[in-house]
Amino acid sequence: MPPAATNYEIAQVCLLVGKIMLENGGETYRVEDTMSHIAEAFGIANSHSFVTPTGIIFSIDGPEQTTRLIRISSRSTDLRKVTVVNAVSRRISQGELTPNEAYALLESIQADQRRYPLWVQMLAAAIASGCFLIMFQGAWSDFLPAFVAGGLGTFALAYFHRLVPIKFFAEFLASLLIGFIAYLSVKTGFGHNLDTIIIGSVMPLVPGLLITNAVRDLMAGHFVSGVSKGAEAFLTAFAIGAGVAFVLTFYPGKGF
Template sequence: MAYPAATNYEIAQVCLLAGKIMLENGGETYRVEDTMTHVAEAFGVPNSHSFVTPTGIIFSIDGPEQTTRLIRISARSTDLRKVTVVNAISRRISQGDLSPKEAYRLLEEIDAAQMRYPAWFQILSAAVASGCFLIMFHGEWPDFFPAFIAGGVGLAFLNYFHRLVPIKFFAEFLASLLIGTMAFLFVKMGFGHALDTIIIGSVMPLVPGLLITNAVRDLMAGHFVSGVSKGAEAFLTAFAIGAGIAFVLSFYNGVGI
């Protein structure tokens, strides 16, 4: 289907919004750049350039009507469903099924949509995963329920702390501190037995696995700035989790229980 010719500004708008959605919801840097380039080529712009970091996107189109735009990425989370939907729209654009205006409208709907699973489902999933991780790490079945409770409550408070205190890594520290305290109390009351496996299973939903994976994949793709910065963020997140647990273990060993 033939569509009216679009301006470079409209094409840049579509590319930037697609890249923004992917980057904010867990997409790798090289995948974001690749998607933006393919979208621009599908709209008849072969000479486009993009530079993506975890905190911003610069997109430029060469030619008589040269267009260069920058967009700031201030918040990042994990919602791979949005990344998948943006990829589907990118494929439709490549097939000529969408005009720039139609594509931008669909991307705006995706950006505004609350497509993540509801909070109660995330908490329940984290609780079940915590119990399963405990068994996987050779824990005992009587400790399944303590890990179930600590893991679910830990993720619930992590989400709450993220909204309450907009300081990076502080929420992870507080959530892991709470998990360690709950595990300590469970063992002290006789409700749990092995403190170490309960803690390990409960903190697994907090571990920045996607950040670590994306950091490695970006480094392998040659995006060293993004790879190193994501790796540093993953390291600091893991350090915050470990610091909270270390505080509890120090107290646990200090009281000699």
């Protein structure tokens, strides 16, 4: 019979679960709920977690009281990892995994760096941009300019984010490129309606998941996380708007 797991080992599993979920687009209330369920499945009746977008505090009450803090330094969107971690959580709840087995499995999930290739992301963004243009009642003749601007905008976002770790500047430069391509397409007669081309092309950059998570956290009573994510979404929207506005100042009839 394997020795009983220590509070430290259980806390390690809970923190790693929370870290993976939070770094890949999980909502704050879902992270806390999952950590509590895992601790309970391992026999910990009294556990407490405090989750913010930049850190997780997890504590276990009792004679061997354990309190751990982990820092969240980067966040992205990979809902596949969130789904896989949820599956691990269910296996833990069903008693199929020990803390050591669960931790090893979670480490492999965290180390998995599989992503869609950049060309696939560009193609998906390009198609989505053209479809958004049509959804916003744009002309089919502008589908190709939006297709090109949306795809190159996604490439620019990934490229500039590697050069400049600050996401705000990468989003600003990507939207600036989208605005310039849209303006150039209209200027050369390749496109016709500047507004719909720009609107369709910037949609892949809009922080939809971030806004959704911010609202859901606020509704669940997690005001610190909700306001923080809302502020991050606002900065992203401001960066996109500033890049487009900079281009529009040089477009006759559309400037400020």
